[in-house]
C-alpha cells in the first residue's frame with residue numbers, strides 16, 4: 001500500500017514536471033515577456049499576503065495595548081507600510097489581469113494555428129478515419145490546454161509557496177495547528193482529484209457521441225442542408241435523436257457531478273470545524289493572557305492560508321494531472337504520420353507522358369480494391385477520357401496521380417520517372433484539376449482566384465480571361481462590386497447566390513486560370529446547360545490543342561475532345577482505344593454510348 005502511494009506520488013511529480021516544462025517552454029516561445037510577468041506577479045501574491053497579515057497583527061496589538069497620549073512613529077510607519085502593500089497589490093492585480101488576458105489570447109491563437117498547420121498538411125486519407133476525426137474534435141476542445149496548464153502550474157507553485165510560508169510561521173506558534181489543518185484538507189483535495197479524473201475519462205468515452213451531437217447541431221445551421229430539411233421534413237426526427245443522445249450523455253455526467261457534490265460537501269466541512277476549534281483555542285489563550293488580540297487575526301489568517309493553500313495545491317496538481325491527459329490528447333494528434341512523404345528532389349516542369357504500371361489500390365480502412373492492376377501509357381498531346389459506371393475508379397485514378405494517396409502496389413510514372421521522386425509541390429503545380437465535388441470559397445471572386453494560384457502574381461485581366469473561357473463573364477454584372485463581389489451571403493448580405501451551374505462555371509474558371517498546366521476535368525459539365533456546355537467545349541478544344549489532357553464523363557456526348565478512351569469497370573481497365581474503334585468493337589463502351597444515343601433519339605422523335 002505504501003509502495004502504491006509512493007509510486008502514485010512519484011507519477012504525480014513526474015506529470016507535474018512534464019506539464020510544467022511543456023507549458024512554460026511553449027509559453028516562453030509564444031511570449032517571453034508575458035511569461036515572466038505572469039509567473040513573477042502571481043508568485044509574489046503569497047508573500048504580499050503574509051506581510052499584510054503581519055502588519056495588521058502589529059497594528060491591532062498596538063491599538064489593544066494603547067493607553068492614550070503620544071502616537072509613536074511606529075504606528076505611522078505601519079500605516080505607510082500598509083498603504084504600500086495595498087498599492088503593490090493593486091498594481092500586481094492589474095498586471096495579472098492584463099497579462100493573463102492578453103497572454104491567454106496569444107496562447108490560444110498559437111494552439112489553433114498549430115492545429116491548422118497540421119490539418120492543412122495531413123494525409124487526405126486521415127479525413128476518412130473516424131479515430132482521426134475524434135482526435136481532431138478532442139484536440140479542438142482541448143485547444144485551451146496550454147492556458148489551463150500554465151494557469152494551474154503557476155497556481156500550484158503559488159499555493160506551494162503560500163503553504164510553506166504559512167506552515168513555517170504557524171508551526172513556530174503551534175505545530176499541532178498546522179498538522180491538523182493539513183490532515184483535514186487532504187481528503188477533500190483527493191476526492192476532488194478523483195472526480196475530476198472520472199469526468200475527464202467520461203468525456204473521452206463520450207467523444208464519438210459528442211461529435212455526433214455537434215454534427216446534428218450543424219445540420220440545423222448549415223445552409224447546404226436547409227433545403228433538404230424543409231423538403232423532407234426531417235427536423236423532428238433529428239431533434240428527437242439529438243435529445244435522446246444528449247439525455248444519455250447528460251445522465252452519465254450528472255451522476256458523477258451529483259456524487260462529487262455529496263462527497264465533497266462532507267469533506268469540505270471538516271476544515272471549517274478545525275478552524276472553529278483552533279480559533280477557540282487561540283481565543284482562550286488570549287483570555288488567559290498568553291496571546292495578544294493581534295495574534296488572533298494573524299494566526300487565524302495563517303490557518304485560513306494553510307487550508308486554502310493545501311486544498312489549492314491539491315486542486316492545482318489535480319488539474320495538472322487532468323491537464324496531462326489533455327496534453328497527451330492534444331499531442332497525440334501530431335503523432336499521425338503522413339504516409340505520403342515529400343522526399344522527392346526532382347522538380348516537375350512539364351508533363352510529357354503519364355504511365356500507370358500495374359497499379360492497384362485499396363483505400364485505407366477499406367478492404368475492397370478501388371483499382372486493380374491498372375496499366376496504361378499516355379503520351380503528350382493525347383486527350384484521354386476515362387469512362388465507366390459510378391464507382392468504377394475514375395476519380396481514384398486521378399487522386400493517385402496527384403499523390404493524394406499512394407498505390408497499394410505498382411508504380412505511376414511521369415516522363416518515365418516514378419512520381420514519388422518529384423517534389424509534391426511541383427507535381428501538383430503541374431496539373432489543374434476540376435473535381436466534381438470542387439468547392440468555391442465563401443470569399444470574393446478575386447480571392448477565389450488568388451487561392452487557386454497563391455504563389456503567382458495575380459492579375460485581374462487574367463481572371464476575366466478565365467471567366468470568359470468558362471462562359472461566365474455574366475458573374476461580373478450580377479452586382480456592382482465586380483471581382484470584389486462575395487459569392488455567398490455568409491459574410492455579407494450583398495453577396496451573390498450562385499446556381500449549381502454557375503458554381504460549376506466559377507470553379508472551372510479557377511481551374512482554367514492556372515497557366516501552363518495539364519488539365520484534368522472530372523465530370524466537368526454535369527450542371528451546365530447545353531449552350532454553356534457547347535461554348536465551354538469549343539473553348540476547351542482550343543485551349544487543349546497540343547496539350548496532354550485527361551477527363552472523365554458519363555455524358556458520352558462530351559467525349560468529342562477525346563482521341564482515346566479508357567473504359568473502367570470495377571477498378572479494372574476493360575477497353576482502351578480510339579472512340580471509333582471502341583464503337584466498332586461493340587463492347588461496353590458501345591453499349592454505354594447506345595444507351596444515351598437511344599434516349600436522345602426517342603426524345604427527338606417524340
Ligand SMILES: Nc1ncnc2c1ncn2[C@@H]1O[C@H](COP(=O)(O)OP(=O)(O)OP(=O)(O)O)[C@@H](O)[C@H]1O
Nearest residue numbers: 128363366370388389390391392393394395396397
Ligand atoms: N475515400 C474513400 N475511402 C474508401 N473508399 C472510397 C473512397 N473514395 C472512393 N471510394 C470507393 O472507391 C471506388 C471508386 O470510387 P471513385 O470515386 O474513383 O469512382 P468514380 O468512377 O469516380 O465514380 P463516379 O462516376 O460516381 O464519380 C468506389 O467503390 C468508392 O466507394
